[in-house]
Amino acid sequence: MKNYKIYRFFYLFLLCILVVSCSSDDDVDMQDTLIYVNPKQGNSQVALNISYTQIKESNLNYILLPVKATGRVTKDTKVSLAVDESLVESYNNAKETNYVLLPSSAYSIAKSDINLASGSNISADSIQIIFDKNYIESNFNQFITATYILPIKISSVQTADQAVKVSTNLNVFYVIVDLSLTGFVAETSVKPGNSIDRSAWTAESKHSYSYGSAQSSYDNDLATSWVIQSSGGAHGIYYDLQNVHKLKGFSLVSSYTLYNYYNCVMGGFSVGISTDGAKWTDLGSVETTVVDGKTVDGIYQFAGVLDARYVRILPNKFLNSYNLASIAEIYFYE
Numbered sequence: 001m002k003n004y005k006i007y008r009f010f011y012l013f014l015l016c017i018l019v020v021s022c023s024s025d026d027d028v029d030m031q032d033t034l035i036y037v038n039p040k041q042g043n044s045q046v047a048l049n050i051s052y053t054q055i056k057e058s059n060l061n062y063i064l065l066p067v068k069a070t071g072r073v074t075k076d077t078k079v080s081l082a083v084d085e086s087l088v089e090s091y092n093n094a095k096e097t098n099y100v101l102l103p104s105s106a107y108s109i110a111k112s113d114i115n116l117a118s119g120s121n122i123s124a125d126s127i128q129i130i131f132d133k134n135y136i137e138s139n140f141n142q143f144i145t146a147t148y149i150l151p152i153k154i155s156s157v158q159t160a161d162q163a164v165k166v167s168t169n170l171n172v173f174y175v176i177v178d179l180s181l182t183g184f185v186a187e188t189s190v191k192p193g194n195s196i197d198r199s200a201w202t203a204e205s206k207h208s209y210s211y212g213s214a215q216s217s218y219d220n221d222l223a224t225s226w227v228i229q230s231s232g233g234a235h236g237i238y239y240d241l242q243n244v245h246k247l248k249g250f251s252l253v254s255s256y257t258l259y260n261y262y263n264c265v266m267g268g269f270s271v272g273i274s275t276d277g278a279k280w281t282d283l284g285s286v287e288t289t290v291v292d293g294k295t296v297d298g299i300y301q302f303a304g305v306l307d308a309r310y311v312r313i314l315p316n317k318f319l320n321s322y323n324l325a326s327i328a329e330i331y332f333y334e
Contacts, residue, residue, distance in 0.1 A: 033071040033163045035079055035116075035154060036170035039064075044173045050131070052284075052303060053183035060131035065173065067114045067154075069121040069164070077116040077159035081127050083109070084172065087151035091174060099149035102177055105135050106143075107150070127152065129175065136179070140304050143179045144281050150175040181284045184303045185249075185271055192249035192301040193333035196241060204238045207231075208323075211258055217327040225256040225326040227264050228315075236269070236314035237327065244275055244309045245334045249301040252313075255294060256326035264326035265296055268317030273308035281306075285316060293319070 039046045046064055054060060067079045088101045110128040117124065129150075136143055153172040157164060203214035207228035214237050217226040226237055250271075256264040267290065271283040283306075288296045311332060315325035 031163055032165045033069050033073055033161065034165055034167040034170075035067060035069050035077070035157055036167035037065055037067055037081075037152075037154065037173050038170050039173050044170070045176055046173060047176045047178070049178050049180055050136075051180045051182040055133050055136060055179075056183070056303075060133055061110075062129050062131075064127050064129060064152075064175065066126045067116065067123040069116060070167075071163075072119055072121045073116050073159065073161050073164055074118060075159050075161040075164075076118050077157060077161060077164055079114045079116065079123070079154060080156045080158075081109075081112050081114065081152050082155040084151045084153040084155075087153070087172065087174075088149055091149065091151065097147075099176065100146045102148040102150040102175070103135075103139075105132065106139075106148075107131050109152075137304075141307065144181060144306075145279075148177040150177065181282065184283050185286050185300050186303070187286070187289060188249070188299050188301040191251065191299055191333055196245055196332045196334055198331070200242045202240045202242075204240075206235050206238065208235065211264075211324075212256070212326065217252075217330050220329070222253060222255070222328045225254075225264070225328045227256055227258060227324065227326040230315050230318075230323045230325055232316070232323075234314070236312055236325075238310065238312045239330075239332075240277070241309050241311070241332065244307055245332070246305045247273065247302065247308045247311070248305055248333050249299065250311070250330060250332045251299040252296070252330040253328040254288070254296040254326050255328055257294070258324060262322065262324055263294060263319045264324040265290055265294060265319050266315050266317070266325045266327070267319050268315070269325075270314045270316055271300075272312040272314070273306055274310040274312075275307055277310045280310075280312065287317065290319065 085101055108130050110130050114123045114125055151174050154166050157166055198218045201218055205214040208231045209229040212225045212227035214226050216224040254266045258264050268287040270285045272280045274280045288298055290296055
């Protein structure tokens with residue numbers, strides 16, 4: 001009797017496994033060979049982070065994915081893939097994202113027909129996407145304010161292998177394209193434009209502790225400074241220029257010594273811009289040139305002209321062990 005119960009439990013357990021497996025995959029005959037794409041187990045996304053340095057210095061050609069089969073095909077099989085724009089809305093709804101369809105002018109697909117040779121279960125070649133650098137550069141403001149998505153789906157399969165079918169749940173993947181601005185801000189020796197009037201500016205300091213007001217960074221007095229102790233994150237200074245300007249860059253001086261002992265010169269910082277004060281675009285980090293270990297007097301130029309009303313400077317490299325940072329004077333140029 002005990003053995004009967006053990007066997008009965010084992011068969012029930014095996015039956016449960018089979019039911020779960022079949023319900024989570026395609027409803028097909030067990031002899032079918034399924035054609036599928038799967039970037040990562042349990043994830044149908046391919047994330048591409050393109051830096052500004054890459055746009056300027058290298059080709060943007062990406063070999064994305066091979067096509068696979070659940071078993072070895074018995075005949076040569078050609079799998080065609082195509083962009084399916086209709087999937088963007090359903091993806092955003094499911095993931096609670098707000099991704100934008102990648103414009104067709106921004107890319108081309110160099111290889112959309114993938115071949116599986118007879119006897120194989122993975123293609124020897126892969127789908128390839130090529131980005132148009134000229135188009136991205138000419139529409140730069142558009143690309144840094146959104147994250148783009150490109151749904152690519154198996155559109156057809158041509159083969160004499162009668163067992164081959166297209167997977168119904170692994171037949172699409174999503175290319176997520178995000179443009180980072182690494183290399184966008186560079187130190188220069190010439191002011192990149194005309195100085196913006198500072199008389200109406202306001203500024204807010206976020207910090208663990210403050211030793212100098214935000215307004216001291218634009219009061220025409222190098223003897224006073226905005227000085228904070230930072231705990232990282234969003235700690236820094238946030239400027240409101242009162243109107244949207246076409247910014248080309250900025251300059252700043254950092255030279256404060258607290259209590260004639262603590263060096264508050266910034267060793268580095270990140271820059272962010274916004275038109276509304278809510279949605280920010282990160283322009284990347286800058287490592288400063290420190291003269292004699294006690295003064296930064298730098299001019300920084302953007303690689304392109306950007307619309308901004310709000311600018312934030314977030315210190316991220318310090319010349320002291322207390323994360324103290326300062327700005328004596330700052331100017332923005334248009």
